[in-house]
Amino acid sequence: MKYDFESLIDRRGMDAIAVDAVGNPEIPMGPDGPKDGFDVIPMWIADMSFVTAPSITEAMKKRLDHPLFGYFATRKEYYEAISFWHQKRNNMPPIPAEAIGYENGVLGGVISALNVLCSKGDNVLLHSPTYIGFQFSLADNGYHMIQSPLIKDENGIDRMDLADMEEKIIRNHIHAAVFCSPHNPTGRVWEREELEDMYALFKKHDVYVVCDEIWSDLLIGDSRHIPAQSISEDARNRTVALYAPSKTFSLAGLIGSYRIVYNPYLRDRIEKEQALSHYNSMNVLSMYALIGAYSETGMEWLDELKTVLTENVDYACRFIEEKFKGVCTSRPQGTYMLFVDCTGWCKEHGRTIHEVEKAAWDVGVALQDGTMFGGEYTLRLNLALPHSRLIEAFDRLDRYVFNPAE
Ligand SMILES: Cc1ncc(COP(=O)(O)O)c(C=O)c1O
Numbered sequence: 001m002k003y004d005f006e007s008l009i010d011r012r013g014m015d016a017i018a019v020d021a022v023g024n025p026e027i028p029m030g031p032d033g034p035k036d037g038f039d040v041i042p043m044w045i046a047d048m049s050f051v052t053a054p055s056i057t058e059a060m061k062k063r064l065d066h067p068l069f070g071y072f073a074t075r076k077e078y079y080e081a082i083s084f085w086h087q088k089r090n091n092m093p094p095i096p097a098e099a100i101g102y103e104n105g106v107l108g109g110v111i112s113a114l115n116v117l118c119s120k121g122d123n124v125l126l127h128s129p130t131y132i133g134f135q136f137s138l139a140d141n142g143y144h145m146i147q148s149p150l151i152k153d154e155n156g157i158d159r160m161d162l163a164d165m166e167e168k169i170i171r172n173h174i175h176a177a178v179f180c181s182p183h184n185p186t187g188r189v190w191e192r193e194e195l196e197d198m199y200a201l202f203k204k205h206d207v208y209v210v211c212d213e214i215w216s217d218l219l220i221g222d223s224r225h226i227p228a229q230s231i232s233e234d235a236r237n238r239t240v241a242l243y244a245p246s247k248t249f250s251l252a253g254l255i256g257s258y259r260i261v262y263n264p265y266l267r268d269r270i271e272k273e274q275a276l277s278h279y280n281s282m283n284v285l286s287m288y289a290l291i292g293a294y295s296e297t298g299m300e301w302l303d304e305l306k307t308v309l310t311e312n313v314d315y316a317c318r319f320i321e322e323k324f325k326g327v328c329t330s331r332p333q334g335t336y337m338l339f340v341d342c343t344g345w346c347k348e349h350g351r352t353i354h355e356v357e358k359a360a361w362d363v364g365v366a367l368q369d370g371t372m373f374g375g376e377y378t379l380r381l382n383l384a385l386p387h388s389r390l391i392e393a394f395d396r397l398d399r400y401v402f403n404p405a406e
Contacts, residue, residue: 003301005050005308006386011042015253018042018049022366031357031366038364041385041393045368046184046337048250048384050308052293053301056249059292060285072284074102081294082243082258088299089217090227095260101271102282103257106214106242107137110178112274113210113240113259114143116266117176125169125177125207127160129339129374131184134212138178146172149374150186156330158186160194162201169205176208181228182215185339185373185380187332189223192231199228199235208266209239214257215335217248217302220310223333229262237263240270245293247335248302256286309336312383312390319394324402336384339370343377345402353377356401363396 011019022040023033031044042049079097086092103109114124120142126134128147138145148165150158168174179198182189202209211228219225229236244257261267274280292298316338317331326344342356357369357379370378383390399405 001304001307003051003053003304005305006388007051008386008389009049009051011049016042016047018045018047021045031368032361034364035362038362038396040364040366041389041396043365043367043382043385043393044380046247046382047252048336048382049386049389050250050305050384052249052251053298055295055297055301056251056289056292059288063285063288069284072287074282075287075291077291078287081291085294085299086227086260090225090230092227092230099260099262099267101259101261101267101274102280103242103259103274104255104280106212106244106246106257107133108280109240109242109257109259109274110134110210110212111137111141112270112280113242113266114138114141114176114178115273116269117208117210118143122176123172123174125165125172125174127180127183129185129370129378131180131212132372134178134180135372146174150183150188152330156328158183158188158330160198162197165198166201166205169201169207175206176210177202179209179211179228180215181211181213182218182223182225182334184215184335185337185370186330187220187335187337187339189219189225189333192226195226195228195231195235199231199238202238203234207238209235211239211241213241214244214247216243218309218336219306219334220313220332225334229260240266245290249289249293249298251286251289251293254286254289255283256290308387309384312336312385312387313338315387315390316381316383316394319398323398327402336382338381338383339373339375340379340381341375341377342379343375346377353379359401360397363400365393365396365401 019042021027021030079100082100083095123144123146125146128149146168148168151161153159216225228239229241241260246252320327320329326348327342329340360367368380370380
């Protein structure tokens, strides 16, 4: 490997909730800290324990050499980098600069789009399990979530239930959907046919789509991401697509996402809506970070990262299958999150999922309760960490949580 995905970087005290919030009452959002004798292995919040691509820090450092940071206009290189990236990674046609709009965060972008597409109190269609950020941001902004559960097919792959979606669309007068592609938390990467069928349904009932593609670069194995807007001319015009380099390159702390909207009516209305707060605006260093990320070097780094994540996913899924009786998971096709169902194990051992979670935290495996995403006995594990740490985490889960010596 040309890039380093193995070094154990000490992030403590360096602005990382992933480690600093663990067992810290001053940041009351993280897992409990471990018992004596165990160090923390961060496997909860969705950022990675890897040093980011060098082209990003180089682009930012170069800009820092010019120590003036006044008001600025978005550089044309920013738009060019986004267009370059989507052409190379997703086989998209060149994206005109006017179709690209800045958003501080993807969730804010989802809300700007819904504010244009809905009235307050409107019903919005989503799949369940549902990313917790959607749940909070929709509730906070007065939208009512209608969830259509994904159902496992005979091979254990999560599929949309189109009949259920249609019934819910009609019954609840739905005209807006938030669609997650790839899907968090299941890691499903949608196939073209599934997207075509979904868009046929949305066209039939005139449902507009806010498509969150924040995970679209993080593909496991040979999965391919199909951008929603590439499905058809109709899909292109009824979709607001949201992206960011934040998950791909671990840049959440820099802030900076963007939307792609081809429909000029929607674009103008969202542009106005997103500007209303007067604080949804780009930071000059994050602009350079994106330019550094969406480059040939960024691409090379990402290809190596995908190999590392694929190895980690393979290891974790195999380990669970071979050693954790009563625990099951579908192999994620994208993202670096593993959604794990412990129903069988919990029932057999008479334990709650919170007891399982606490037992993992006690030995430093700082994983996340999955129940807030859906499923009574679920856990969610972040696999974006050096392979040696993953091995250690699964060894501890084996010895102290799922198969402890009597
Ligand atoms: C599907 C999805 N959308 C959005 C976000 C958050 O994006 P942002 O921080 O840009 O709002 C996350 C973070 O985990 C996510 O998983």
